Amino acid sequence: MTAAATLERPIDTTRLRGFVTAFADLLAATRDEQAILDSGSALLARLIATDDWLPQEFAQPNPDRYQQYLLHCDSRERFSVVSFVWGAGQSTPIHDHSVWGLVGVLRGVEKVERFDRLPSGELVAQGEELLRAGEVDAVSPRIGDIHRVTNGLADRPSVSIHVYGANIGAVERATYALDGTPKTFISGYANRVIPNLWDRSRNA
Amino acid sequence: MTAAATLERPIDTTRLRGFVTAFADLLAATRDEQAILDSGSALLARLIATDDWLPQEFAQPNPDRYQQYLLHCDSRERFSVVSFVWGAGQSTPIHDHSVWGLVGVLRGVEKVERFDRLPSGELVAQGEELLRAGEVDAVSPRIGDIHRVTNGLADRPSVSIHVYGANIGAVERATYALDGTPKTFISGYANRVIPNLWDRSRNA
Numbered sequence: 001m002t003a004a005a006t007l008e009r010p011i012d013t014t015r016l017r018g019f020v021t022a023f024a025d026l027l028a029a030t031r032d033e034q035a036i037l038d039s040g041s042a043l044l045a046r047l048i049a050t051d052d053w054l055p056q057e058f059a060q061p062n063p064d065r066y067q068q069y070l071l072h073c074d075s076r077e078r079f080s081v082v083s084f085v086w087g088a089g090q091s092t093p094i095h096d097h098s099v100w101g102l103v104g105v106l107r108g109v110e111k112v113e114r115f116d117r118l119p120s121g122e123l124v125a126q127g128e129e130l131l132r133a134g135e136v137d138a139v140s141p142r143i144g145d146i147h148r149v150t151n152g153l154a155d156r157p158s159v160s161i162h163v164y165g166a167n168i169g170a171v172e173r174a175t176y177a178l179d180g181t182p183k184t185f186i187s188g189y190a191n192r193v194i195p196n197l198w199d200r201s202r203n204a
Numbered sequence: 205m206t207a208a209a210t211l212e213r214p215i216d217t218t219r220l221r222g223f224v225t226a227f228a229d230l231l232a233a234t235r236d237e238q239a240i241l242d243s244g245s246a247l248l249a250r251l252i253a254t255d256d257w258l259p260q261e262f263a264q265p266n267p268d269r270y271q272q273y274l275l276h277c278d279s280r281e282r283f284s285v286v287s288f289v290w291g292a293g294q295s296t297p298i299h300d301h302s303v304w305g306l307v308g309v310l311r312g313v314e315k316v317e318r319f320d321r322l323p324s325g326e327l328v329a330q331g332e333e334l335l336r337a338g339e340v341d342a343v344s345p346r347i348g349d350i351h352r353v354t355n356g357l358a359d360r361p362s363v364s365i366h367v368y369g370a371n372i373g374a375v376e377r378a379t380y381a382l383d384g385t386p387k388t389f390i391s392g393y394a395n396r397v398i399p400n401l402w403d404r405s406r407n408a
């Protein structure tokens with residue numbers, strides 16, 4: 001098979017390409033984290049307001065575990081855009097990020113449980129929240145960085161679009177046992193190819 | 205099929221990822237075109253010195269015409285990296301680029317014919333050159349921008365890696381008839397998916 005044939009149906013890449021370039025412009029304009037989270041949340045909310053742009057190849061659940069598909073990584077790894085897909089009943093471990101992140105639900109519902117970690121290492125639950133399609137949440141070491149995300153739907157996948165202030169699949173960070181014991185991990189990505197967002201001749 | 209399975213064999217993305225980040229660092233450090241071409245040529249020469257990193261999906265000839273596969277595009281479309289694949293006997297039309305570009309031969313031989321264009325619109329041949337695997341050539345409106353590239357091998361494909369100062373597949377530029385008559389074109393890309401260079405967990 002050829003590269004031209006690997007996406008199962010043609011998708012208009014205009015919306016995701018516009019999001020990537022607008023986010024890059026934002027990062028070129030400011031280094032203030034709160035400004036990035038505020039303006040970035042607005043950009044992400046606009047992206048996920050319509051569910052017609054994610055190629056289905058990057059929305060496929062895996063029966064064994066939630067999937068993390070890279071959609072775009074910046075040339076200097078200053079940010080990355082990722083689709084997360086939870087099958088019915090799937091959840092992440094409790095984990096941190098070590099960089100700022102935005103989570104926007106594209107499809108379905110996600111349950112977010114937040115934790116603080118005491119100087120002793122103990123985890124303290126900070127409550128939970130349901131995020132519905134169209135809603136955006138933020139994390140960072142500054143505002144709170146430890147959470148567990150679970151598919152809020154019992155019978156079908158949920159999909160969210162995440163943006164991070166690094167190449168998140170390559171960041172050394174930690175998962176936590178309920179007693180607070182950390183374990184280093186690097187998530188990687190489920191996909192060996194990412195969408196070509198850049199062919200303006202196709203959707204002009 | 206799943207995105208994880210679309211590349212036919214695992215390829216170490218370290219070399220191409222390192223090239224992309226080094227090139228982005230170069231563009232962040234200078235806007236002087238000659239400095240970009242000089243330092244960029246050295247980076248490209250190092251990339252093409254070894255032919256073990258291009259996934260075969262992005263080196264496939266097409267019997268009908270030469271192929272242009274996007275490998276990476278910068279978030280702000282400041283540069284792009286492309287593999288060009290010429291089958292036996294294939295060539296480009298005479299064309300310009302409108303931005304700076306570097307051409308490095310990865311595999312095979314390419315014949316480059318250069319042209320000047322007079323104020324009258326007439327094309328004047330400036331000679332031709334054979335570029336062999338490992339060699340790098342530069343173009344730009346400043347130093348000369350019109351050429352035709354032909355596979356220098358009669359019996360098998362040649363492959364070169366190009367870098368341009370824009371998202372080249374989206375740039376409006378021109379092909380030329382032998383009498384100098386221009387025709388606007390936007391090349392686009394042959395591929396709907398590009399390699400995921402960013403999973404450092406795979407090749408750590």
Ligand SMILES: [Fe+3]
Nearest residue numbers: 095097147149
């Ligand atoms: Fe998370």
Ligand SMILES: [Fe+3]
Nearest residue numbers: 299301351353
């Ligand atoms: Fe050219």
Ligand SMILES: [Mg+2]
Nearest residue numbers: 074075278279
């Ligand atoms: Mg960039």
